[in-house]
Structure formats: structure tokens, C-alpha cells
Ligand code: SF4
Ligand code: SF4
């Protein structure tokens with residue numbers, strides 16, 4: 051497959067366009083850099099379909115989807131924003147139509163079925179598209195699910211890659227451009243493939259929890275808890291779920307914002323269960339177990355860290371210890387002698 | 393029939409959400425004879441909310457629209473303030489408004505330049521209004537001293553998607569407005585810091601406010617170019633016979649925005665007073681006359697009919713009166729329930745959309761339900777007419793933006809603005825009002841920055857009020873989003889949500905026929921609208937239709953569709969066998 055020109059087909063399902071609004075804020079690189087081909091290695095990308103940004107509308111837009119299903123946009127990357135409803139639950143109605151072509155309504159699920167057969171790769175952008183997100187919140191009125199579930203964990207695209215998930219509601223701006231960028235660089239043999247975890251998230255970005263990366267974790271370490279909003283301290287008592295959330299929102303973009311650093315408890319918006327437990331109730335404390343485990347392992351680890359730190363001193367002292375004890379003994383004997391003398 | 397054609401446009405792109413329009417065109421008279429706006433997406437937020445903490449609605453309802461999440465957060469948190477009975481400290485109110493104002497800046501930049509702009513770009517004009525191009529090339533731009541473009545054609549070229557100068561610069565400037573929002577919102581879209589009783593922001597310092605102000609000045613500088621270029625371009629398009637495109641009667645509705653931090657309270661009974669102190673005024677205009685500026689009267693007058701929506705209307709009257717003792721209708725959102733009942737696609741004489749039909753009931757006046765338009769045009773109009781804020785003259789809004797010499801921006805001088813009430817609401821005036829609202833919001837935020845520094849000086853740095861959550865409560869939050877009023881209603885029982893209803897601005901504007909068969913605002917604006925598109929009628933793409941729809945800047949959390957057919961087409965659901 052020649053990969054000099056790659057089309058991007060960005061579908062919006064049960065979404066809010068928030069992921070699109072977020073990617074427009076990306077800085078490294080910016081969306082403009084990508085679409086104007088300013089970055090070496092990332093040139094030749096064309097946004098063939100994107101409901102919020104494209105010039106065409108109506109049938110001209112719908113035609114792109116029809117043509118893509120017929121192979122006229124090969125090679126292309128399928129990008130999904132938003133969840134996929136279970137149209138079986140809509141009876142004779144529809145939960146998510148995305149286009150009308152010659153009087154026929156194209157449902158999201160039908161278009162995904164068509165495109166998944168020939169796309170080079172599929173990327174789920176945001177928690178909705180990855181795992182169902184907000185629309186799949188209890189009681190999941192429309193039977194919504196994410197692309198990972200919809201296509202299955204064993205599905206692979208033309209390049210042999212499974213569904214790649216970039217969760218977050220929305221994801222951090224740079225996370226999106228960088229994952230898409232790495233996928234393209236990898237496809238062109240310029241970078242390694244991203245390593246994915248069990249939830250198909252790139253480990254490089256989602257391998258740590260927010261708690262591990264938290265800008266105010268020092269307060270946690272010293273045991274300073276906030277008990278009201280606006281109070282400086284670890285936000286655990288206010289409902290922070292950083293300890294169970296895989297996220298790198300230390301700052302949102304360009305060094306501004308970031309959840310816990312601003313004083314906002316993490317709500318776990320990157321997690322497959324969001325917005326249901328254990329990420330909610332948002333203002334209820336996170337499950338205790340992770341904290342207990344962390345505290346116990348933390349104490350042991352701190353002891354070990356302390357030992358590591360003082361090891362050189364202890365070791366340098368060791369050879370002198372027998373001598374030291376001898377001196378002590380001698381002194382004690384002398385004292386005893388003194389005493390006897392008195 | 394000769395001279396008639398049907399058209400369905402879905403997706404209507406360059407809007408937020410899934411929206412379609414089905415229209416009948418009279419090709420001889422070059423007019424739209426009938427139109428239906430519809431949304432084919434449903435997620436069921438209000439169902440997901442039942443049984444949760446009301447404060448969770450602040451986070452969840454934002455997810456209905458990533459383009460304008462903050463007004464949802466703000467309306468929702470105001471409804472919670474009322475339900476919990478907790479008034480935030482002045483600094484809490486100010487910081488919430490900082491986030492809100494920042495979003496209005498980015499949203500109007502994107503709206504005018506990146507979403508609506510391409511419809512007036514060189515690419516579009518050469519394709520759809522071929523006659524205009526030559527004239528545009530010869531027409532000098534009056535305000536080129538501010539925006540730097542010599543002719544109207546130069547402005548059109550600058551709007552070309554992904555290539556034009558304004559198009560690309562707007563994408564860069566809007567980033568700074570998002571940054572402003574994240575300083576106090578933690579992230580954007582979907583800010584996580586709004587909590588009942590105030591805002592979750594730690595270590596608030598003058599540096600935070602300085603950062604905000606620095607970024608704000610970039611938007612101040614851009615607002616001058618945005619307004620000047622829009623004025624030149626839109627005056628030109630109006631002169632091409634665009635007066636009646638997207639025109640409708642002067643029935644307008646605003647709930648106001650940007651609170652007075654010392655006046656705002658969680659007491660529903662005081663809402664009339666504190667809402668009148670907003671920098672953008674609440675009010676309703678019917679047939680050109682301002683009938684009220686009382687937000688309590690406006691709330692009581694809201695009625696949400698199922699209309700042609702795929703829902704059932706079998707619900708009970710559970711709330712009899714508002715906290716001030718006014719009787720509340722069965723269709724008021726404190727009583728209304730969300731009971732989905734999916735139906736067949738494209739049944740124009742029956743149910744055809746996921747959007748309900750909210751109407752404003754003039755209960756103190758003529759007792760009728762009115763189809764009202766929401767958006768920047770409506771709120772600028774109401775604010776200009778109400779004469780409450782200093783900028784309001786009774787028929788215009790006058791304000792100024794200070795000098796700012798910033799590399800990369802073309803106008804360093806101070807600039808005076810006057811937005812005048814236009815002859816009628818139409819597609820062009822909606823876009824113009826959006827550009828001016830950008831400048832007015834920048835002006836309001838500058839004033840708020842000074843207010844915030846005053847509060848800092850006075851040591852009033854508290855951002856949150858501690859409260860004891862009651863078991864029962866009721867609340868309403870109303871605030872202007874970019875595209876119109878955002879309104880949330882919460883009924884809390886046993887400490888959790890018993891019923892939660894909310895209306896995005898687009899719920900009103902995109903609504904379908906109501907029980908009296910009155911079309912919604914989009915439909916009204918389309919019906920009888922002239923067609924300027926050049927070329928053979930069979931090949932029309934509906935540029936005038938999409939310009940009209942985009943002038944409202946829809947955000948449906950789901951796209952509406954308009955289909956252009958060569959003949960009357962039968963719609964059927966497609967169990968789409970992939971054409972491989
Ligand atoms: S993941 Fe969040 S931001 Fe993205 S579409 Fe879903 S609700 Fe919107
Ligand atoms: S609990 Fe939250 S605030 Fe506290 S250290 Fe962990 S992530 Fe940071």
C-alpha cells in the first residue's frame with residue numbers, strides 16, 4: 051500500500067464534538083501543521099471527511115462516505131469520535147443517522163461496518179468512541195458502546211494494527227495529534243509502533259495514573275488533605291479518582307490548567323467505566339483499597355528508599371565498627387576503673 | 393410538478409451535531425416554499441442523570457456539546473446553587489464568568505471565521521454566486537485600515553478553508569481563548585472546576601489573573617479585525633439582495649449573561665434583580681416590542697411541547713408553583729419528562745425529529761405561546777433595547793476596546809464600536825451580531841478583570857462557600873451560550889436528582905412544528921427565503937439554506953440533515969449493505 055497520501059475519515063457518532071474542539075488546541079504539532087503538511091514525515095494527510103470542519107455538505111459530503119466504502123479513498127485511517135448506539139433498540143426509528151444519500155439515511159453503524167473492512171487503521175478518539183463514555187452511562191438508554199467493543203479486540207486494519215484508543219473526555223489536545231502522528235510515522239516506517247495496554251491505550255501516554263503524575267502529590271505524601279474546594283492539599287477527601295485513572299493531565303495544553311493542579315478532583319474521564327462507578331459518584335471518595343495498597347507498599351518502599359539513600363554512609367562506616375566498639379569497650383572499662391577508684 | 397424540487401441536506405456540516413433539513417424549493421420564483429429541520433441523534437442524557445447527585449449534572453450535561461460546554465456547566469451549577477441553597481462568594485462568581493467569557497471569545501471566532509466564513513469564501517462565491525466575484529474584486533474595503541485587506545475579494549480569499557489568512561489565524565487565536573478558560577476551568581472543553589457554592593481553584597493569585605489578561609489582550613486585538621472585516625464583507629453580501637435570506641419576525645429571547653458578583657444569589661426570589669444586573673440583559677421581544685426583562689417571568693413562561701419529537705408526552709403535574717408562588721404549567725420543564733419513543737425517519741406530516749418544541753408563553757400578556765429566536769442577535773437586540781447596561785442606548789450598543797500593540801495583529805489603536813439594531817433578523821445580521829458579541833464579551837471581561845483585582849485587593853479571595861446539602865430542593869439556571877439561552881431545571885428529592893431537564897439554545901432554534909402547527913425558528917427563517925444560488929436549479933446544492941442554518945450556529949450534539957433530491961423522494965431506512 052502506498053502511503054504517501056493518506057486520507058483521514060473522521061466520523062462523529064453519539065458525540066459532542068468536544069474531541070474535535072480539543073484537537074484544535076493542540077500545539078505539538080498544531081492541527082494546522084498537520085493539515086498543511088508542515089511537519090516532515092507527517093505530510094500528505096488529507097482530511098477527506100470531518101462533519102465539523104469540512105467545506106462540503108449534504109449529498110456531496112455523504113458521497114465521500116459512499117466512495118470511501120467503495121475504495122476510492124484508499125488508503126485511509128478511520129477515526130471515530132462518539133459512541134455507537136445499538137440501532138436494534140431503536141425499533142423502527144434511529145438513534146444515530148449521520149448522512150442522507152439519495153433519500154436513504156446512512157446510520158453510523160452501517161458506515162462503520164463498511165469502512166472497517168478496508169481502512170488501514172482505526173483510531174477511537176475520546177472515551178465515548180473508545181469505551182462508550184457518557185452515552186453508555188447507566189442505564190445506557192441507547193445501548194451505546196465504543197469502537198473497541200464494536201469491532202472486537204481481535205479486529206485488525208490493513209496495516210495489521212488493532213483499534214487504537216485515545217481516551218479522555220475529551221483527550222488532551224497533544225495526546226490526540228501525537229498518537230495519530232505516531233501511527234502515521236510508524237506506518238511509513240519512520241517510528242516504532244505504539245505499544246498498547248489491555249485497553250488498547252498507548253502505554254507511553256496512559257501507562258501512569260494521574261495520582262502518579264499529580265502536580266500536587268507532594269501534599270498527599272506529607273499528609274495534607276483538602277476538606278473544602280479552594281483549600282490547598284491533596285484532593286482525595288473531595289472525591290479525587292486520580293489513583294485509579296490513567297491520565298497525563300498535568301497541564302491541559304501550553305502549560306495552562308490541568309485537573310488536580312487547578313484544585314479539581316479527578317473524575318476518571320479516561321476510564322472505561324466513566325461516568326459510572328468507580329469513577330462516580332464524582333464527589334465521593336475513591337475506593338479505599340488502592341490507597342491502602344499504596345500506603346503499605348509505600349511504607350516499605352520508603353524504608354527501602356531510605357536504606358538506599360543511607361547505604362553508602364552505613365557501608366563506609368561498617369569497616370570501622372569493630373574498631374569503634376573496641377574504643378567504646380575501652381572507654382567503658384576506663385569509666386568502670388574510675389568508678390572503682392572512687 | 394414543473395418548478396418544484398425537494399432537497400434534503402444531511403449532514404449539514406460545519407455545525408456541532410447531527411442536523412438535517414428537508415426543504416421544498418419553488419425553482420421558478422427562486423424561493424423556499426417549505427422546510428423541516430430535524431435531528432437524527434439521541435443519547436438520553438436526562439435519563440442518565442436520574443438518581444445521581446445534582447452536582448454531577450454539572451459535569452455530565454456539558455458533554456452534550458463540546459462546542460459550548462461552559463454555559464451548560466454554568467446553568468447547571470446555578471440550578472444546583474438554588475437547589476442546595478448556597479450562594480458562592482463574589483470571587484467564585486467572577487472566576488466562573490472568566491471561564492464563560494473565554495469560551496464566548498473562542499466560540500465566536502470559530503463561528504464567524506471557520507464555520508460560517510467558508511460559505512462566503514472565494515471558493516464558495518466562485519462556485520455558487522458566480523456573479524459576485526468580479527464586483528467583489530472591484531469593491532474597496534472601507535475598513536481596510538483596521539483589517540488590512542484592500543478589497544472585499546481579498547477578505548473572501550482570506551476565508552478560504554485551510555488556506556486563507558483569516559481562516560488560519562483564527563485557528564491560532566482561538567487557542568489562546570481556550571487557554572484562558574483552562575486557567576480557572578482546569579481543562580476545556582468540559583471544565584471540571586464548577587461546583588455548587590463556587591469554583592474549585594486552589595492557590596489563586598494575581599499571576600493567574602495576569603495570565604488571563606495577557607491572553608485576553610490577544611483576543612481584544614483580534615476582535616477589532618474580526619468586526620471590521622465582518623462589517624465590510626457582510627455589507628457587501630447584504631447589497632447583493634441578501635436582506636430577506638433567512639429573515640423572520642422580530643420575536644427574540646435572551647436570558648442574559650456575566651453576573652454582578654456581589655448581587656448574584658442562590659435565592660430564586662431575587663433572580664429578577666440580579667439578572668437585571670447582568671452585563672448582557674435578559675428580556676423577551678415580541679413583534680419588535682420589549683415585553684419583559686424579568687427572568688422569573690421568563691422562567692414561568694417556558695413551555696416545552698413534544699411537538700414533532702419522537703417522544704411520549706404522558707407525564708404528570710408534580711410541581712404546582714415556583715418558589716415565588718407563580719403557577720407552573722404542565723409543560724414547564726420542572727414537570728416535563730423525557731420519554732423517548734423512536735419513530736420512522738422522514739415522516740414530514742408526523743413525527744420527524746429528536747428535538748422538542750419549546751415555546752415562550754406570554755402568561756402576563758396575550759396568553760399565547762410564541763416562537764422565539766435565541767442567539768447573539770437576540771441578546772444584542774434585547775440588551776440594546778433594554779437600556780439597562782451603560783453600553784445600551786435604546787437602539788444600539790456602544791463600547792470601546794483599548795489600544796494594544798501586539799505583533800501579528802493589525803490594529804494597535806483603541807477602537808470604538810457601535811452595534812445598531814438592524815431592520816430585521818436575517819442570516820447576515822446573525823453573523824454580524826456574533827462578531828460584535830465577540831468584541832462586547834472582550835470588553836466585559838476586561839471590566840471583570842479589574843473587578844477581580846479589586847476583590848484581591850480587598851482580600852476577598854474565597855472561591856467557595858461551605859454548605860449542608862438539603863434533602864429536597866428545586867432550581868433553575870439560565871445563562872446565554874454563544875448560540876442562545878441555555879436553561880437547566882433540577883428537582884432534587886432525597887438528595888439525588890428526581891427530574892432534570894435542560895434545553896440547549898438549539899432546542900429552541902431547531903425545534904419542529906408545535907401543537908399549533910407553527911414551525912420552529914430555523915424552519916420559519918427558511919420558509920419564503922429567496923434563493924441566490926447560480927446555475928441550473930437541478931444542480932443547486934442549497935448554499936442559501938446552509939448559510940441560513942449556519943447563521944444560527946447550531947449545536948445539536950447530533951447533526952441535522954438536509955437532502956437535495958431531483959424529485960420527491962421516498963425516504964426509507966437503509967440497512968446498509970456495504971457496496972464493496
Ligand atoms: S469523549 Fe467526551 S468530549 Fe469526546 S465526544 Fe465523547 S463526550 Fe464529547
Ligand atoms: S489523590 Fe488526587 S490530588 Fe491527591 S495526590 Fe492523588 S491525584 Fe493528586
Ligand code: SF4
Nearest residue numbers: 297309316317318319
Ligand atoms: S485528571 Fe481525571 S478528570 Fe482530569 S482529564 Fe484526567 S482522567 Fe479526566
